[in-house]
Amino acid sequence: MWTARVRKAAERALPPDRLLPDRQPAFVSSWVYVFGSATLAALVTLVLSGTWLALEGPDWWHTSRVGHFLNSVHFWGVQLFFFAMVLHLWGKFLMGAWRGRRRTTWLVGALAFLVSVGTGLTGYVLQQNFASQWISTQAKDGFNAVGIGAFFNVLNLGQMLTLHVLIMPAAVVAITVVHLLLVRHRGVVPPYDAAEEHLSEELG
Amino acid sequence: MTWRQDDAAAARAWIGPTRPYDLLKEFAIALVVVVVLAAALAALFSSPDEPPVTLAAWARADPMDFVTTALSELDGSSGTATYGPPYVALPGAGQRIGPLNLQQLAGVRIPIDPAVDFVLEPLRTAAAGDPSLDQALRSWTAATTAERRRWVSAYATALRSASVIDGTIQAPGGDYGPVGELMQSELTLAQDGGLEGAMLTRHAFYATDYTKPLLFLADGSYLGSLAERQHLLGDQWGMMNETGSYPGQTWLWLYTLWYQVPPFSSSGNADALVWALMLVLTTGFVLVPWIPGLRSLPRRLRIYRRIWRDYYRELAR
Numbered sequence: 001m002w003t004a005r006v007r008k009a010a011e012r013a014l015p016p017d018r019l020l021p022d023r024q025p026a027f028v029s030s031w032v033y034v035f036g037s038a039t040l041a042a043l044v045t046l047v048l049s050g051t052w053l054a055l056e057g058p059d060w061w062h063t064s065r066v067g068h069f070l071n072s073v074h075f076w077g078v079q080l081f082f083f084a085m086v087l088h089l090w091g092k093f094l095m096g097a098w099r100g101r102r103r104t105t106w107l108v109g110a111l112a113f114l115v116s117v118g119t120g121l122t123g124y125v126l127q128q129n130f131a132s133q134w135i136s137t138q139a140k141d142g143f144n145a146v147g148i149g150a151f152f153n154v155l156n157l158g159q160m161l162t163l164h165v166l167i168m169p170a171a172v173v174a175i176t177v178v179h180l181l182l183v184r185h186r187g188v189v190p191p192y193d194a195a196e197e198h199l200s201e202e203l204g
Numbered sequence: 205m206t207w208r209q210d211d212a213a214a215a216r217a218w219i220g221p222t223r224p225y226d227l228l229k230e231f232a233i234a235l236v237v238v239v240v241l242a243a244a245l246a247a248l249f250s251s252p253d254e255p256p257v258t259l260a261a262w263a264r265a266d267p268m269d270f271v272t273t274a275l276s277e278l279d280g281s282s283g284t285a286t287y288g289p290p291y292v293a294l295p296g297a298g299q300r301i302g303p304l305n306l307q308q309l310a311g312v313r314i315p316i317d318p319a320v321d322f323v324l325e326p327l328r329t330a331a332a333g334d335p336s337l338d339q340a341l342r343s344w345t346a347a348t349t350a351e352r353r354r355w356v357s358a359y360a361t362a363l364r365s366a367s368v369i370d371g372t373i374q375a376p377g378g379d380y381g382p383v384g385e386l387m388q389s390e391l392t393l394a395q396d397g398g399l400e401g402a403m404l405t406r407h408a409f410y411a412t413d414y415t416k417p418l419l420f421l422a423d424g425s426y427l428g429s430l431a432e433r434q435h436l437l438g439d440q441w442g443m444m445n446e447t448g449s450y451p452g453q454t455w456l457w458l459y460t461l462w463y464q465v466p467p468f469s470s471s472g473n474a475d476a477l478v479w480a481l482m483l484v485l486t487t488g489f490v491l492v493p494w495i496p497g498l499r500s501l502p503r504r505l506r507i508y509r510r511i512w513r514d515y516y517r518e519l520a521r
Binding site for chain 2 (some may be wrong): 006014018020021022023024025029034037038040041042044045050061062068069071072073074075076077079080082084086091093094095098099100104107110111114117121124127129130131132133134135136139140142143144145148150151152153155159161169186190191192193194195197198199200201202203204
């Protein structure tokens with residue numbers, strides 16, 4: 001059965017000790033490694049606060065103190081998310097983290113960043129305040145200039161709402177899951193000029 | 205070492221020293237820290253929520269700008285009327301990347317007739333109990349294009365020495381047919397708060413698409429003047445700013461940067477050119493591991509020596 005083959009392939013690619021190991025190479029001792037987890041934590045914060053905001057509806061946070069606080073958590077969560085993500089990206093760049101069959105991990109991570117930027121924009125234009133009026137009327141020119149605006153209308157609140165609360169976050173989460181699985185599948189990249197005796201003859 | 209040697213070495217399994225590492229614990233701690241930090245920032249600094257500009261507020265605060273804009277919608281000279289796709293079919297309109305006009309290629313998928321959608325149709329909804337307005341609309345509809353042009357031109361001249369007192373346009377007399385009545389009615393409808401609704405709900409009770417009122421608002425100069433005060437204009441790094449003193453979309457810094465420098469800062473095709481440039485740069489960013497030179501840059505920068513300094517120190521011993 002193809003299902004059995006898929007299960008066996010998944011087990012081979014990510015056995016439990018590789019998916020959630022209890023040990024890591026000793027070189028994993030820098031603060032740089034924290035920013036990946038921090039990005040993921042900020043994403044979870046955004047999904048939780050965003051889910052609550054979505055449950056109450058788009059007008060709620062303008063009229064409720066709790067809603068405004070929750071929107072503020074979402075707002076600062078976005079700032080923390082991008083702050084951590086950019087530091088994570090720089091860290092991985094400076095480590096040359098794509099070495100050793102890890103190119104796809106970088107590519108998927110870069111896609112996560114790009115889709116996150118798009119998700120952030122759809123959030124900014126559906127705030128129903130002055131900022132969203134201004135941002136949407138300015139952003140439309142960029143999208144229209146390359147033909148995207150005909151399909152992705154930042155002035156259409158309904159379209160932006162469904163994109164922001166469902167389609168774009170689902171894409172970010174899905175890409176992030178793939179990225180995490182690739183990270184666990186290949187493991188962390190060893191340092192440049194690692195000692196010969198620290199590297200197996202076998203592929204990782 | 206060459207890139208290939210670096211790449212091959214990094215592909216080998218690690219059999220060097222290891223240490224206990226609880227990934228779930230690290231994530232749980234990170235989650236608590238981020239939630240507490242976000243909640244603390246929210247409690248301390250709140251978040252921006254500058255109220256939106258309504259068409260009523262615009263019509264009351266700057267009635268001359270409002271009327272001038274409405275007149276430009278009527279005669280087809282407004283920003284939206286001359287925009288081209290995706291709103292208006294206008295051959296040759298739209299930004300270009302060299303010979304390529306992607307705006308035209310995408311076509312008119314959000315059709316808008318500024319004179320009808322922003323002025324005439326909203327006024328038709330208001331004309332039900334207003335015979336004078338109804339007559340003005342009939343006159344406009346029955347007029348030839350030449351007559352309309354003459355009326356609008358005469359009214360535009362009159363507006364230069366006009367003023368608005370208590371919601372009434374005080375313009376010198378002239379041969380501008382029904383245009384004065386139409387503009388006065390449009391201003392009154394907006395000041396009374398009925399224009400957004402008339403633009404939004406022509407075909408339905410519910411509304412979720414604000415394309416029309418936003419385009420109309422953006423055609424005037426009032427919205428831009430408010431944005432300028434908040435440092436939100438394109439040449440003020442506006443795309444990465446936020447109202448008040450809050451951080452905006454700072455991650456758009458590179459995209460925003462190009463709008464500040466020539467040739468983009470003075471080009472009529474700035475948006476298309478900046479997008480094209482960003483597409484190239486973004487492709488480069490995504491494909492770093494495949495680009496010779498760039499993929500070896502971290503080794504030359506040697507900042508990895510600081511990141512893995514403990515490992516190299518141990519190795520030196």
